Amino acid sequence: MNSSAIPSRKKRHLRVSVALVAVGCLGLLELSFFAFASIHEFSHRFLLIESAVILLVTLGLLFLVARQDKKTEEAESMAESQLSHLADFATDLYWETDLEGHVIAAGGRLMNTFFPDINHVLGKHYMSVIKLDEIERKKMLDALSAIKPYSDILSVFRSTDDKRYYISLSATPRYSKSGAVIGYLGVGTNVTRRIEAQGRLKHMAEHDMLTGLANRYTFQNRIEQEVAASGEDENVAILAIDLDNFKSINDTFGHQTGDALLNLVAKRLRKVIRGKDWAARLGGDEFVVVSREVANPMDACLVAARIVSALSRPFRIGGLELTSSASVGVACAPLHADSTQSLLKCADLALYEAKGSGRSCYRLFQAPGQPHSGPN
DSSP states (O other): OGGGGHHHHHHHHHHHHHHHHHHHHHHHHHHHHHHHHHHHTOOHHHHHHHHHHHHHHHHHHHHHHHHHHHHHHHHHHHHHHHHHHHHHHHOSEEEEEOTTSBEEEEEOTTHHHHOSSGGGTTTSBHHHHSOOOHHHHHHHHHHHHTTOOEEEEEEEEEOTTOOEEEEEEEEEEEEOTTSOEEEEEEEEEEOHHHHHHHHHHHHHHHBOTTTOSBOHHHHHHHHHHHHHHOOSSSEEEEEEEEESSHHHHHHHHOHHHHHHHHHHHHHHHHHHSOTTOEEEEEETTEEEEEEEEESSHHHHHHHHHHHHHHHHSOEEETTEEEOOOEEEEEEEETTTOSSHHHHHHHHHHHHHHHHHTTSSSEEEOOOTTSOOBSOO
16 A cells, blocks of 8 residues: 555656756856846846745745645645555555554454454564464465565464454565565455355365265265274274165055154264274165274174164154164174175175174174174
């Protein structure tokens, strides 16, 4: 904003220079006239009148220059005020800092939302005013150390009622007339809707729309990391879950009732699993629970037993009381398999064994020839 006054200053200097040249010309004209008058012996009265005229013309020129400078200053003050109001109207945030990074001017449409008292901002180092994570902070500090512009630095601001706003920050160095850096001029743009929309899209892409559990895509991505991080003392268990009579309920009472049942199953799974465990719906009535940091297979079996018990209790949907049960197959990595594909196969084999044993039970995967582990 300060740079807008430079052309006006140039015009002012030009007007002053023209006035000085005019006064100088009048002075030379006066000297020439005095020389001419001394040669031709003009009367003193005539010389006095001529001098008065020259003086009045000179004073008139100086008055006009002074008046024009005053008008220019008033116009510049008004223009600067209008620019400030325009910046308040057109930008969400704007600020100026000195070379040390202290805020010397600030405004914008959201300024009062975040800082009702501008004195809480002015004079403060702007890095203490904005909140950045480590990645965004490094991007900004790299630009500042190189004295370069920066853009799209994501910061989080809190309103006076503790509402969260995402603000994209951009700034460029400020220069003096001599070309020296004297600070930064920056603006902030409210991108809260965009960030929240991206978050919703990400959530929709990673979660099952019906139950809110992780979907198959998320399960496949996360389980790869879980299995890779498993160790002998920290097994990762997969509990493959299949509802025993879901098809019969869905066919008898309709898809709406079936969807309501799946949603209730998901809620019970959330209550049963441990803090570090997580659940996913792979499709239809197929669910899976991933149990992390399992000291031994029996820990995973205890989780499986709780799941079987929880899903065996009646479900109330509208005026109906429906009874469903679940079969669970348990497999652990790296005990039973050291790859995701092999581990899933082991869990499926254990699930088929549970279904073949009368359903509404769990089975722990056992290598061929070994006795199967599960409830009697």
